[in-house]
Amino acid sequence: MPVPSDYVYLDYAATALPRACALEAMAPFFAPGFLGLMHGANANSLHTPGRTAFAALEDARASIARDLGARRPGEIIFTSGATEADNMAVLGIARAAAEERRRHGRTASPHVIVSAIEHEAVLAPARLLEAEGFRVTRLKPNRQGFIEVHALEESLDEDTVLVSVQAANSEVGSVQPVAALAHAVHAAGALMHTDAVQALGKAHIDLGALGVDAASFSAHKIGGPKGVGTLFLKARTPFAAQMLGGGQESGRRSGTQNVAGAVGFAAACREAAEEQEAEAARLRGLRDRLYGSLTGFGPVEATVDVAEGSEDFLPNIVNVLVDGLESETLVLRYDRQGFGVSGGSACSSRSLEPSHVLRAIGIDADRALGALRISMGRDTRQSDVDAFINATATVLDWN
Numbered sequence: 001m002p003v004p005s006d007y008v009y010l011d012y013a014a015t016a017l018p019r020a021c022a023l024e025a026m027a028p029f030f031a032p033g034f035l036g037l038m039h040g041a042n043a044n045s046l047h048t049p050g051r052t053a054f055a056a057l058e059d060a061r062a063s064i065a066r067d068l069g070a071r072r073p074g075e076i077i078f079t080s081g082a083t084e085a086d087n088m089a090v091l092g093i094a095r096a097a098a099e100e101r102r103r104h105g106r107t108a109s110p111h112v113i114v115s116a117i118e119h120e121a122v123l124a125p126a127r128l129l130e131a132e133g134f135r136v137t138r139l140k141p142n143r144q145g146f147i148e149v150h151a152l153e154e155s156l157d158e159d160t161v162l163v164s165v166q167a168a169n170s171e172v173g174s175v176q177p178v179a180a181l182a183h184a185v186h187a188a189g190a191l192m193h194t195d196a197v198q199a200l201g202k203a204h205i206d207l208g209a210l211g212v213d214a215a216s217f218s219a220h221k222i223g224g225p226k227g228v229g230t231l232f233l234k235a236r237t238p239f240a241a242q243m244l245g246g247g248q249e250s251g252r253r254s255g256t257q258n259v260a261g262a263v264g265f266a267a268a269c270r271e272a273a274e275e276q277e278a279e280a281a282r283l284r285g286l287r288d289r290l291y292g293s294l295t296g297f298g299p300v301e302a303t304v305d306v307a308e309g310s311e312d313f314l315p316n317i318v319n320v321l322v323d324g325l326e327s328e329t330l331v332l333r334y335d336r337q338g339f340g341v342s343g344g345s346a347c348s349s350r351s352l353e354p355s356h357v358l359r360a361i362g363i364d365a366d367r368a369l370g371a372l373r374i375s376m377g378r379d380t381r382q383s384d385v386d387a388f389i390n391a392t393a394t395v396l397d398w399n
Contacts (some may be wrong), residue, residue: 001328006115006338006340007340008277008384009010009144009340010339010340010341010371010374010380010384010388011169011340011341012272012316012375012376012377012380013171013198013221013342013375014375015220015226016033016201016220016221016222016377016378017223017270017377018224018225019222019224019271019368019378020270021069021267021268022219022224022225022265023264025134025263025266025396026225026260026261026263026264026267026269029260030261031145033047035350038052038053039056039260040258040260043056044059044246044256046098047072047392056192056262056263057078057263058073059263060062060233060266060339061074061076061078061262061266062213063266063269063270064230064265066268066269067205067272067273068208068232068269069209069230070207072235073148073284074250075233076233077192077230077231077232077233077249077250077253078228078230078253078258078261078358079230079253080228080255080258081218081219081226081227081228082121082216082217082218082229083119084229084231084243085112085217085229085230085231086121087124087214087230087242088243088252088253089164089231090122090125090126090162090164090193091125091128091129091238091240091242092239092241092242092252093161093162093191093193093213093214093239094110094112094134094162095129095240096238097110097191097238098110099117099238099240100238101159106159108159109133109134109135109159109373110135110160110161110212111133111134111135111136111157111159111160111161112126112137112158112161112162112163112164112248113139113156113160113162114126114136114137114138114139114157114163114164114165115138115140115141115147115164115165115166115176116140116162117141117145117166117169117171117356117357117360118165118166118168118195119197122164122166122195122202123138123356126164126207130187135159137155139151139165140360142361143361143362144172144174144304144361145169145172145174145175145304145357145361145365146174146304147165147177147181147212149225149254150182152181152185153184156184156185156188156190158188158189160185161190161191162192162193163181163185163191163192164192164193164195165181165194165212166190166194166198167194167198167199167200167205167215168196168202168203168314169314170197170354170357171317171319171357171373172303172313172317172319172361173198173304173306173313173314173316174304175190175199175312175313176182176194176208176314178192178210179211182194182211182213186211191213191237192211192212193212193213193214194212194215194216194218195213195215195216196215196217197216197229198314200217200218200221200222200269200272200312201221201272201273201275201279202276202277202283202310203280204276204277207234207254213233214231214232214233215231215232216229216230216231216232217230217231219261219264219265219269222268223268223271224269225261226257226259227266228261228262229265230265231253233252239252241253245364260296270399275378279332280311281315283316283377283380284309284310284311284315286316286376286382286385287306287313287317287376288306288308289385289389290385290389291306292308293389295320297393299322299323299324299396300320300321300323300324300392301321301323302319302320303319303358303361303371304319304361310329315377316380317373317374317376318374318376320371320372320374321367321368321370321371322370322372322396323367323370325368325370327342327343327369327372330343330370330372330395331343331372333395334388334391334395337354337395338391339387339388339391340376341372341373342372342373342375343355343371343372343373354368354369354371355371358371374388
């Protein structure tokens with residue numbers, strides 16, 4: 001189905017529009033004939049085309065490592081996306097740490113802590129670990145969507161091996177105090193993973209300053225290609241590989257690498273890093289305008305309290321509750337008016353259940369079913385926001 005040229009896309013938290021720099025960087029890999037061969041060969045082959053592809057892959061790895069603040073390029077593992085990276089981190093680190101404990105004669109069940117507002121890519125492997133005999137704590141945030149350091153400290157114990165808390169929430173936009181959380185985790189002798197997918201490009205990312213042992217990222221959230229992501233795994237972090245086979249990525253993730261995707265990711269990551277500070281300030285202004293205008297409509301209430309100019313929440317996400325209407329109805333009404341928005345995470349958009357994120361911060365089920373998420377990006381203009389606000393009067397008064 002063709003999308004009208006004047007359609008306003010406001011669902012950047014689901015995926016960002018492609019960046020020209022990423023498309024340009026990948027173009028040679030899809031060229032016909034010899035040019036495509038030289039760029040698009042298997043990076044694990046020893047011949048000249050293979051070595052050319054390998055060099056491109058390693059250049060992309062080094063570029064991403066620099067932009068994320070990793071100390072070594074080898075700490076960046078290419079994956080098929082953030083879901084795989086999250087799965088790898090939670091399962092690979094927890095299982096390796098548990099095995100290390102067993103070798104030292106510790107027989108108590110190893111303990112894993114995840115926040116209750118994580119993406120399912122973290123929550124699902126946590127459930128699998130639970131079935132394997134791990135103790136799992138699902139740590140609840142406060143009403144504004146933040147994991148508090150004292151609450152984490154109270155949950156940590158001598159058997160805790162891994163804590164996973166996202167850097168920023170994809171639905172309400174709360175930016176977690178990851179560095180402080182990681183400090184508490186390490187003081188307890190455990191390891192720290194953060195799903196930093198939504199934070200990349202919207203908040204400053206410096207892995208060294210955050211102090212985490214692992215972090216997950218996805219290219220398409222910043223305008224890179226879909227189907228490629230990275231897991232940052234700090235050197236010497238215990239890890240049991242979950243993808244087995246050819247031993248690629250230094251044995252940590254087998255499978256032929258998506259070189260074109262890695263190159264596109266690196267280009268998008270570079271541009272996003274260069275733009276991040278100015279773009280975040282611009283988006284905060286649009287976010288604040290949306291919150292101020294939408295909550296002026298009687299049935300609309302802000303899901304969390306976002307102060308004007310606040311950097312405690314992502315600059316591009318607005319989440320409101322609409323009394324008397326369900327998310328699916330709202331999304332379809334806005335779509336007919338030429339606006340693409342969502343009711344929450346794209347990975348659960350077809351679920352009829354209320355958002356687990358909103359339920360975890362204390363929103364009752366009926367109100368959570370009326371959630372609306374508007375998320376903006378580098379192509380969003382004030383005229384788009386103003387048009388959306390004007391369309392809201394029609395959407396709420398639909399006959």
